[in-house]
Amino acid sequence: MGEFELIARHFAEPARALATPAVAVGIGDDCAVLQPAPGAQLLVSCDVLVEGRHFVPGTDAYRLGHKCLAVSLSDLAACGAAPLGFVLSLTLPHADEAWLAAFSKGMLALARASDCPLVGGDTAKGPLAINVTVFGQIPQGQALLRSGARVGHDVFVTGAIGEARAGLQLLQQRWSLANEALCAHLLRRLEAPTPRLAVGHHLRGVASSAIDLSDGLCGDIGHILKASGVGARIDGAALLQTAPRLWMASELDAMSEAERIAFAMAGGDDYELLFTAHPGFRSYLTELGQELGVAITRIGEVTEGDALIVQDARGEPVPLSAASFDHFA
Amino acid sequence: MGEFELIARHFAEPARALATPAVAVGIGDDCAVLQPAPGAQLLVSCDVLVEGRHFVPGTDAYRLGHKCLAVSLSDLAACGAAPLGFVLSLTLPHADEAWLAAFSKGMLALARASDCPLVGGDTAKGPLAINVTVFGQIPQGQALLRSGARVGHDVFVTGAIGEARAGLQLLQQRWSLANEALCAHLLRRLEAPTPRLAVGHHLRGVASSAIDLSDGLCGDIGHILKASGVGARIDGAALLQTAPRLWMASELDAMSEAERIAFAMAGGDDYELLFTAHPGFRSYLTELGQELGVAITRIGEVTEGDALIVQDARGEPVPLSAASFDHFA
Numbered sequence: 001m002g003e004f005e006l007i008a009r010h011f012a013e014p015a016r017a018l019a020t021p022a023v024a025v026g027i028g029d030d031c032a033v034l035q036p037a038p039g040a041q042l043l044v045s046c047d048v049l050v051e052g053r054h055f056v057p058g059t060d061a062y063r064l065g066h067k068c069l070a071v072s073l074s075d076l077a078a079c080g081a082a083p084l085g086f087v088l089s090l091t092l093p094h095a096d097e098a099w100l101a102a103f104s105k106g107m108l109a110l111a112r113a114s115d116c117p118l119v120g121g122d123t124a125k126g127p128l129a130i131n132v133t134v135f136g137q138i139p140q141g142q143a144l145l146r147s148g149a150r151v152g153h154d155v156f157v158t159g160a161i162g163e164a165r166a167g168l169q170l171l172q173q174r175w176s177l178a179n180e181a182l183c184a185h186l187l188r189r190l191e192a193p194t195p196r197l198a199v200g201h202h203l204r205g206v207a208s209s210a211i212d213l214s215d216g217l218c219g220d221i222g223h224i225l226k227a228s229g230v231g232a233r234i235d236g237a238a239l240l241q242t243a244p245r246l247w248m249a250s251e252l253d254a255m256s257e258a259e260r261i262a263f264a265m266a267g268g269d270d271y272e273l274l275f276t277a278h279p280g281f282r283s284y285l286t287e288l289g290q291e292l293g294v295a296i297t298r299i300g301e302v303t304e305g306d307a308l309i310v311q312d313a314r315g316e317p318v319p320l321s322a323a324s325f326d327h328f329a
Numbered sequence: 330m331g332e333f334e335l336i337a338r339h340f341a342e343p344a345r346a347l348a349t350p351a352v353a354v355g356i357g358d359d360c361a362v363l364q365p366a367p368g369a370q371l372l373v374s375c376d377v378l379v380e381g382r383h384f385v386p387g388t389d390a391y392r393l394g395h396k397c398l399a400v401s402l403s404d405l406a407a408c409g410a411a412p413l414g415f416v417l418s419l420t421l422p423h424a425d426e427a428w429l430a431a432f433s434k435g436m437l438a439l440a441r442a443s444d445c446p447l448v449g450g451d452t453a454k455g456p457l458a459i460n461v462t463v464f465g466q467i468p469q470g471q472a473l474l475r476s477g478a479r480v481g482h483d484v485f486v487t488g489a490i491g492e493a494r495a496g497l498q499l500l501q502q503r504w505s506l507a508n509e510a511l512c513a514h515l516l517r518r519l520e521a522p523t524p525r526l527a528v529g530h531h532l533r534g535v536a537s538s539a540i541d542l543s544d545g546l547c548g549d550i551g552h553i554l555k556a557s558g559v560g561a562r563i564d565g566a567a568l569l570q571t572a573p574r575l576w577m578a579s580e581l582d583a584m585s586e587a588e589r590i591a592f593a594m595a596g597g598d599d600y601e602l603l604f605t606a607h608p609g610f611r612s613y614l615t616e617l618g619q620e621l622g623v624a625i626t627r628i629g630e631v632t633e634g635d636a637l638i639v640q641d642a643r644g645e646p647v648p649l650s651a652a653s654f655d656h657f658a
Contacts, residue, residue: 024370024472025472025474028475028556029408029474029475029476029556030374030404030405030407030408030475030539030540030541031372031373031374031404031405031407031408031410031465031472032372032373032374033370033371033372033408033467033472034370034371034372034373035370035371035469036365036369036370036371038367038368039367040365041353041362041363041364041365042362042363042364042365042371042413042464043360043361043362043363044360044361044363044414044416044448044449044462044464045359045360045361045416045449046416046417046418046449046450046451046460046462047418047451048418048419048420048451048452048453048455048460049453050420050453050454050455052455053453053454053455054453075359075360076359076360078359078360079358079359079360079362081360084371085373087373087374087375087462088375089375089376089377089460089462090377091377091379091458119373120373120374120375121375122375122376122377122460123377124377124378124379124382124383124458125379125382126379126381126382126456126458127455127456127458129420129453129455129456129458131375131377131418131451131460133373133375133416133418133462135371135373135464136360138362140364143353143354143360143362145354145358146357146358146359147358210359211359212359227357227358
């Protein structure tokens with residue numbers, strides 16, 4: 001089966017069925033043509049996932065398809081944007097039909113759920129790598145940026161922090177947990193993260209800064225602190241309380257509180273949102289989390305200076321080991 | 330040097346200097362934020378170039394950087410769009426500073442010349458592959474598509490067709506030409522094609538269909554014929570006259586007219602535009618070509634049916650060998 005047929009069968013035909021009214025011309029011309037809302041600003045983000053680097057060979061193709069789109073949608077969520085569409089460029093060592101069928105199903109299921117149609121792409125023979133570029137839109141001037149955190153604002157996270165890293169520990173057989181349901185949950189958190197688009201949308205006009213947690217909280221909050229010219233104090237105990245299912249596992253009893261906090265601070269791949277907001281939004285945010293079914297937890301506050309201080313339950317500073325994951329370190 | 334420093338030095342810092350007024354937020358946040366013109370439609374295209382597949386190891390890095398952006402800009406040109414910006418995702422086996430410096434210079438020089446700023450990207454360790462996604466804009470409903478060719482319209486090409494394939498013959502040492510200036514020209518045509526953005530812009534409201542020549546005229550015109558539900562008759566002699574420098578080379582005297590025509594029909598990588606237009610535009614297009622300094626040559630006409638017929642100077646049909654290049658054939 002040739003390149004064009006392969007793309008048509010697994011991507012182009014199902015993608016056409018998902019096109020939204022914003023898609024004036026979808027797959028099949030030199031360019032896709034999209035119609036943003038009047039006056040909207042366009043948001044763009046791209047991510048590449050490489051086999052052996054971002055995922056292990058043999059990763060479930062359906063989940064991989066989901067994740068490759070999810071990580072880019074997560075960037076839109078962090079800016080508060082609504083998805084418009086995405087393009088996919090795929091390098092594949094060979095045209096494995098079963099793999100492509102599962103991969104495209106996983107990717108397009110999330111595309112449908114997120115109103116983010118596939119509008120174009122490219123395919124080539126080569127080592128397995130998946131490139132996704134997503135486009136979103138937002139009313140002018142409303143994009144959430146990294147640069148708006150102010151001293152005295154609260155620091156919040158969505159969801160359970162550290163669970164994806166725990167999933168990686170399981171996958172790499174560094175950890176072994178008896179609770180099979182927990183293991184399945186943690187692996188799912190690593191392999192099929194949920195982009196927090198609805199939360200991001202409701203943070204327009206609320207969050208003073210935002211970022212998604214891809215490389216680890218320690219490094220990612222660092223981007224906000226640098227861009228905003230501020231420091232932060234993180235309450236490690238509050239951070240651990242975001243992931244009660246994880247820390248109840250008896251196999252982890254040997255880990256000290258400081259070790260748990262350092263683990264959660266350095267865990268990548270959660271694809272939750274980290275954001276800052278004026279303290280006046282506390283009750284609004286609690287209600288928002290309940291309404292959307294996503295925990296929104298206050299884990300600290302923005303401080304003067306440029307230091308990131310992480311404290312344990314007694315207020316003692318926790319030493320943090322390696323920061324975020326650097327692909328060329 | 331870490332990933333972030335590497336990107337900053339060779340891409341982010343020089344890119345910031347190139348930002349246009351349309352870039353509300355460039356590199357350095359979760360998403361880039363672009364401001365399209367009021368009411369504009371957004372055009373998107375992406376291309377991946379893989380080492381060993383689309384270019385040979387050791388390809389000049391400056392030219393490679395140019396080409397990786399040029400092939401995507403060529404898609405915008407084929408739609409008549411004006412560039413807004415692009416994102417780059419790069420997988421590299423290692424962080425070779427000299428290579429990155431040259432590659433980024435080549436890419437960003439074309440970005441500057443095309444008013445197409447780099448607004449974001451991603452980098453990972455892996456086999457060398459370059460992904461570019463470009464965004465353009467055009468007033469609503471004016472994008473040139475593949476589907477508008479009508480019976481009786483003329484078929485035109487820009488530039489010299491077949492020169493890039495000749496460059497590939499030289500590179501692969503299948504051909505040897507004594508004329509060094511010609512060799513340098515042909516290699517440049519292969520390795521550093523010029524996206525025909527100005528021509529495309531002026532074809533708005535003029536061309537009834539358009540495509541860029543990436544995989545070869547034979548396959549590329551086939552996309553127009555299929556999308557428009559028409560056939561075409563191509564004048565092979567007119568096609569050869571687009572590339573007089575090439576066909577004057579005495580080493581090629583042994584090639585018959587039919588062989589030359591088949592060569593030009595199947596040559597990829599020219600990144601010229603192929604378009605159709607009402608015959609009433611003939612003199613307009615001749616003047617346009619002179620004004621822009623780009624040859625615009627009538628090479629045939631749109632016919633009823635669905636056949637592609639290529640004729641030699643005597644009107645005899647030329648048998649065409651393999652069609653366009655299929656990456657998974």
